[in-house]
Amino acid sequence: MSHGHSDPVQHPEVQMSSVRGYLSGFLISVLLMLAATYMSATHAFPPFGLLMVITVCAAIATIAQTYFLLHIDTAEHNIWNTVSLVLFIPLFVLTIGLTWWMFSQLYLHTMPAMTGMH
Amino acid sequence: MLVQLPGGWNPLLGRLALDQIPYDNPILAPLFVAVVVGTILLFGLITYYRKWGYLWKEWLTTVDHKKLGVMYIIIGLVMLFRGFIDGLMIRTQQVWANGPHSSGVFGALHGYLTPFHFGQVYSAHGLIMILLAATPLLVGFMNIIVPIQIGARDMAYPYLNALGLWITAAAAVLIMISLFVGDFAHNGWFGYAPIFELQYSPGVGVDYWIWTLQLTALGTTLGGINLLVTIIKMRAPGMTWFRLPIFVWTSLSANIIALTSFPALQVALGLVAADRYLGSHFFTAGFGGNLMLYTNLFWIWGHPEVYFVILPAFGMMSEIFPTFSEKPLFGYVTMVAASFAIAGVSWMVWLHHFFTMGAGPQVNSFFSVATMLVGIPTGVKVFNWAFTMYRGRITYSAAMLWAIGALFMLLVGGMTGMMLAIPAINYMVHNSVFVIAHFHSMLLVIVYAIFGSVIFWFPKVFGFRLDEYWAKVMFWLFTAGSALVFVPMYMLGFMGMTRRLDYVFNPAWHPYLEVMEVGIAVYCLSVLAFVVLLYVSIRDRVKNRAGADAWGTARSLEWLAHSPVPFYNFAVTPHVNARDELAWRREHGMDALEPERYVDIHMPSNTGMALYIGALTFVLGFGLTWRIWWLSLLSLAAIILLMIIRSFRGDDGYIITGAELERMEKEALRNRAQADGKYVSGGRGQVAGTAIAYGRNGASMGGDPFNSSRDGI
Ligand code: HEM
Numbered sequence: 153m154s155h156g157h158s159d160p161v162q163h164p165e166v167q168m169s170s171v172r173g174y175l176s177g178f179l180i181s182v183l184l185m186l187a188a189t190y191m192s193a194t195h196a197f198p199p200f201g202l203l204m205v206i207t208v209c210a211a212i213a214t215i216a217q218t219y220f221l222l223h224i225d226t227a228e229h230n231i232w233n234t235v236s237l238v239l240f241i242p243l244f245v246l247t248i249g250l251t252w253w254m255f256s257q258l259y260l261h262t263m264p265a266m267t268g269m270h
Numbered sequence: 271m272l273v274q275l276p277g278g279w280n281p282l283l284g285r286l287a288l289d290q291i292p293y294d295n296p297i298l299a300p301l302f303v304a305v306v307v308g309t310i311l312l313f314g315l316i317t318y319y320r321k322w323g324y325l326w327k328e329w330l331t332t333v334d335h336k337k338l339g340v341m342y343i344i345i346g347l348v349m350l351f352r353g354f355i356d357g358l359m360i361r362t363q364q365v366w367a368n369g370p371h372s373s374g375v376f377g378a379l380h381g382y383l384t385p386f387h388f389g390q391v392y393s394a395h396g397l398i399m400i401l402l403a404a405t406p407l408l409v410g411f412m413n414i415i416v417p418i419q420i421g422a423r424d425m426a427y428p429y430l431n432a433l434g435l436w437i438t439a440a441a442a443v444l445i446m447i448s449l450f451v452g453d454f455a456h457n458g459w460f461g462y463a464p465i466f467e468l469q470y471s472p473g474v475g476v477d478y479w480i481w482t483l484q485l486t487a488l489g490t491t492l493g494g495i496n497l498l499v500t501i502i503k504m505r506a507p508g509m510t511w512f513r514l515p516i517f518v519w520t521s522l523s524a525n526i527i528a529l530t531s532f533p534a535l536q537v538a539l540g541l542v543a544a545d546r547y548l549g550s551h552f553f554t555a556g557f558g559g560n561l562m563l564y565t566n567l568f569w570i571w572g573h574p575e576v577y578f579v580i581l582p583a584f585g586m587m588s589e590i591f592p593t594f595s596e597k598p599l600f601g602y603v604t605m606v607a608a609s610f611a612i613a614g615v616s617w618m619v620w621l622h623h624f625f626t627m628g629a630g631p632q633v634n635s636f637f638s639v640a641t642m643l644v645g646i647p648t649g650v651k652v653f654n655w656a657f658t659m660y661r662g663r664i665t666y667s668a669a670m671l672w673a674i675g676a677l678f679m680l681l682v683g684g685m686t687g688m689m690l691a692i693p694a695i696n697y698m699v700h701n702s703v704f705v706i707a708h709f710h711s712m713l714l715v716i717v718y719a720i721f722g723s724v725i726f727w728f729p730k731v732f733g734f735r736l737d738e739y740w741a742k743v744m745f746w747l748f749t750a751g752s753a754l755v756f757v758p759m760y761m762l763g764f765m766g767m768t769r770r771l772d773y774v775f776n777p778a779w780h781p782y783l784e785v786m787e788v789g790i791a792v793y794c795l796s797v798l799a800f801v802v803l804l805y806v807s808i809r810d811r812v813k814n815r816a817g818a819d820a821w822g823t824a825r826s827l828e829w830l831a832h833s834p835v836p837f838y839n840f841a842v843t844p845h846v847n848a849r850d851e852l853a854w855r856r857e858h859g860m861d862a863l864e865p866e867r868y869v870d871i872h873m874p875s876n877t878g879m880a881l882y883i884g885a886l887t888f889v890l891g892f893g894l895t896w897r898i899w900w901l902s903l904l905s906l907a908a909i910i911l912l913m914i915i916r917s918f919r920g921d922d923g924y925i926i927t928g929a930e931l932e933r934m935e936k937e938a939l940r941n942r943a944q945a946d947g948k949y950v951s952g953g954r955g956q957v958a959g960t961a962i963a964y965g966r967n968g969a970s971m972g973g974d975p976f977n978s979s980r981d982g983i
């Protein structure tokens with residue numbers, strides 16, 4: 153260990169956190185969630201548009217949370233966080249991608265006339 | 271209220287009412303009386319022997335990774351027993367309720383369990399065995415062994431470790447309470463949409479199921495984080511990545527899967543809870559919900575989970591085989607690579623649990639091929655173990671027998687898994703008892719590895735060996751039981767017997783069911799043998815006392831510490847020179863060196879906080895199950911408050927001075943000299959050129975558990 157560990161506040165990972173960071177992460181996610189809930193409750197868009205809008209909200213919230221709350225970035229003193237990012241992205245793409253693929257195939261095979269609805 | 275609740279609800283007690291206590295059930299009522307009497311007796315005994323203080327100081331508030339590990343294992347064994355009783359009930363019902371002429375008692379048309387009750391039994395059986403028996407047992411072993419194997423003083427976050435344990439305990443208590451208050455889910459261990467929706471399962475059973483799973487998921491995730499950080503950050507000087515014992519490697523890969531997959535489970539269950547509590551429609555057929563999305567989300571976690579439990583078992587086998595073959599493990603690097611290959615592939619195969627969904631040939635082929643790929647690294651492991659034993663000086667000790675048994679089970683389970691991975695076969699046997707037999711073979715690998723490890727590492731933790739004779743008796747009884755139960759089960763699977771039958775319609779299957787019932791009886795005998803084993807071993811503990819290296823041929827670092835391992839693990843953090851450190855030291859005559867000088871060490875202090883928070887998570891789970899809103903809110907607020915208090919107060923830990931340490935070490939060495947009759951006093955700090963026994967600045971070079979606990983984590 154290169155840095156002294158008598159004072160945990162001196163740790164670079166602890167230094168990175170700030171009240172402002174946590175608050176912005178929290179507020180952004182709450183606001184996005186409320187907005188998404190409101191839009192689906194009021195049917196603000198046609199179904200497909202709603203799906204897209206909610207997906208975008210979710211994506212922004214995910215990025216805000218990983219950055220502000222989990223401090224996952226590519227900073228050098230934060231090598232293990234970067235490692236988890238590198239691990240996370242393929243997993244994310246795999247699960248979402250394969251799920252999308254299997255369900256689109258499922259709809260294709262089970263309800264050909266209705267594929268457009270989903 | 272957002273949803274229409276059938277039955278009563280009142281603000282004070284939620285859905286809880288007197289008629290929810292099954293006091294008229296002929297099985298549960300006597301059991302309840304027995305449990306109450308037993309509890310009173312236990313509390314009375316503890317009070318009589320004035321052990322409350324000891325229990326509180328040494329166990330309930332401890333942050334010592336070894337004691338927490340032991341408690342994990344105790345929870346696991348108790349739940350293993352509970353799950354076994356469920357299994358016995360399932361087998362007995364099926365052999366009894368076979369054919370139209372079978373009799374029925376206790377309100378059941380056939381057999382002795384009504385379909386409603388039977389559904390609860392198999393659901394609880396599966397959930398308990400995978401999440402509250404196998405998982406805590408493995409987490410317990412990782413907890414005890416990993417820090418010692420890497421020469422750490424404790425886990426990276428001792429307090430978080432205690433928290434994980436007590437949350438797991440809360441989950442165990444929650445599922446046990448469901449026996450006597452209300453009922454449990456009947457949707458199988460993994461749940462189906464839409465049967466778990468409020469409309470089709472109006473009782474509290476599914477709610478118990480949701481919150482039990484949520485709590486175990488939380489506890490296991492916390493434990494996983496802790497193990498990962500410990501392995502990455504707390505290794506002793508010289509313990510480079512490629513000197514790590516294989517058990518550490520498999521723990522690392524297993525916990526990576528746990529950390530990345532458990533959230534999927536928590537999300538899936540959170541959505542089920544939203545459906546049941548808030549009236550949403552994620553998994554209903556109407557209103558845009560999607561039934562199969564649940565199955566998909568569940569197995570995104572479910573399949574990685576099965577590898578989360580098998581990988582540590584592979585690690586255990588990799589420790590046992592070399593010790594009793596007196597050879598280093600064959601193919602260390604390929605073993606590491608295989609562990610990570612298995613972990614990686616386990617992420618891409620989950621659809622094999624629902625090939626029959628009908629996603630079509632492209633999707634099914636992809637997942638079929640991906641599933642079969644797992645066979646390659648698994649095969650590498652099997653050959654590595656075989657080559658480890660090849661031309662080794664094999665001792666058929668009890669631990670070795672269990673490990674070999676695990677290897678055979680792995681072959682059976684792996685082969686049948688390969689068969690299931692072929693969609694054309696899968697369509698035939700999906701949801702038949704063939705699948706049940708497959709995954710029981712696999713889970714038996716884990717059970718075998720665990721019992722092997724209990725025997726293997728018992729002397730390290732308690733300072734004496736278990737009785738070899740009774741351990742072998744238990745092994746053979748258990749193996750006979752496994753064969754008698756699962757060979758007929760494979761055959762019945764091919765004959766078309768589906769899983770989860772409360773009534774088995776075909777009388778022609780009776781002989782097979784009877785053989786399985788005999789197998790269960792043999793299993794009962796092996797449980798008895800285990801009790802005898804514990805009794806005999808504790809009785810003869812002085813005779814069976816073990817030295818640091820309990821087997822004489824052990825290879826890895828944990829065998830350098832005293833047996834039993836003192837609460838501070840190593841008085842002076844050892845310097846690691848080789849892959850099999852102990853074997854290396856034995857060769858270089860350094861295996862019994864005493865450090866020249868003892869320095870102060872810093873240890874984390876005990877805390878009751880983890881216990882309180884664990885207890886509160888139980889209250890929260892109970893409140894949510896019964897929809898007692900004030901209780902849920904109150905316990906949630908209390909949990910958050912306690913966490914804040916803990917993070918502000920932190921832990922300053924305490925110091926063991928060098929002098930105290932020296933006194934304790936002298937004593938331990940005296941005991942050790944009696945047990946194995948060799949130790950060099952006044953050892954040299956350095957031998958043979960670059961070899962170092964102990965780092966010069968001692969304790970501060972190793973990990974310092976105090977440091978991380980300070981932040982209140
Ligand atoms: C060689 C590697 C393996 C292969 C190819 C394999 C394949 C499969 C397949 C295709 C199924 C789905 C059967 C069906 O429902 O139709 C299945 C089910 C299952 N497997 Fe495996 N498996 C393997 C290893 C394991 C391991 C290591 C474990 C656990 C320790 C395990 C536990 C399970 C469980 C629990 C189920 C069924 C769960 C349920 O439906 O309740 N498998 N396996």
Ligand SMILES: [Cu+2]
Nearest residue numbers: 573576622623
């Ligand atoms: Cu699987």
